[in-house]
Amino acid sequence: MRNLNDISNFVFISDELKKSDIIFVPGNSSPQMAEKAAQLYKEGLAPLILPSGRYSNIKGYFDAPKSKSDIYNGTYNTEFEFLKDVLIKNDVPSSAILKEDxxxxxxxxxxxxKEVTDKLGLKIKHCIICCKSYHARRCLMYYEKVYQDAEIMICPVDIDNITKENWYKTNKGIETVLGEFKRCGEQLEYVL
Incomplete structure (x- = not known):
C-alpha cells in the first residue's frame, strides 16, 4: 500500500487556510469549487475571487454544468460565465469577482x-486555490510557477466520488488520478 499512499500524498494536497489576497478558481464545469470559494469569501478569507476559463481545448466549447443544472441553468459560453453565476448565486457580489475568460x-x-492581477496592480502575497482534489498538485505546480513570490494554499474539493481515501477502488478513480499523476510528470518541464 505504500505506493498507493505515495501517489495519494503527491496528487491530493490540502493546506490550512489563512486570510489571503485572492481566491483562484481554475476553469471547470462543476459548481462545487466556486461554491467553496463563495463560502471562503463569506468567511472573510479573501476580498476577491478570480474564476478563470474559456473552455477545454479538448472539447472546444463549454458544455452544460456537470451537476446542479437545476440551480445553475443559465446559458454559458465560457467556464468564467458559469463560475461567475455560481458565485453570484452564492451571495458573492459581482464587484468582488475578477474576470479571466x-x-x-x-x-x-x-x-x-497573473495577467489580470498584474494589470489591476494587485500584489498577490497570499492566495487560495479552490480546485478539484485530484487536480490539486497540477494546479499548485502552475500557480507556483506564475506567482513565485506568493504563498499558495490549496483548498481541495472532492467531486466525482473520487477522494484521497477511495480513488484506487474504482476504474474511474484510478484512471482520473493516474492521469493527473502522469500529466504532472509530463508537464514538469513547463514549471522548471
Whole structure:
C-alpha cells in the first residue's frame, strides 16, 4: 500500500487556510469549487475571487454544468460565465469577482490570471486555490510557477466520488488520478 499512499500524498494536497489576497478558481464545469470559494469569501478569507476559463481545448466549447443544472441553468459560453453565476448565486457580489475568460487549460488558468492581477496592480502575497482534489498538485505546480513570490494554499474539493481515501477502488478513480499523476510528470518541464 505504500505506493498507493505515495501517489495519494503527491496528487491530493490540502493546506490550512489563512486570510489571503485572492481566491483562484481554475476553469471547470462543476459548481462545487466556486461554491467553496463563495463560502471562503463569506468567511472573510479573501476580498476577491478570480474564476478563470474559456473552455477545454479538448472539447472546444463549454458544455452544460456537470451537476446542479437545476440551480445553475443559465446559458454559458465560457467556464468564467458559469463560475461567475455560481458565485453570484452564492451571495458573492459581482464587484468582488475578477474576470479571466481566455484560458483553455491549467497552465493558462494560472498565466492569464497573473495577467489580470498584474494589470489591476494587485500584489498577490497570499492566495487560495479552490480546485478539484485530484487536480490539486497540477494546479499548485502552475500557480507556483506564475506567482513565485506568493504563498499558495490549496483548498481541495472532492467531486466525482473520487477522494484521497477511495480513488484506487474504482476504474474511474484510478484512471482520473493516474492521469493527473502522469500529466504532472509530463508537464514538469513547463514549471522548471
Amino acid at each position: 481566455r484560458a483553455q487549460y491549467t497552465y493558462q488558468n494560472a498565466l492569464f490570471s
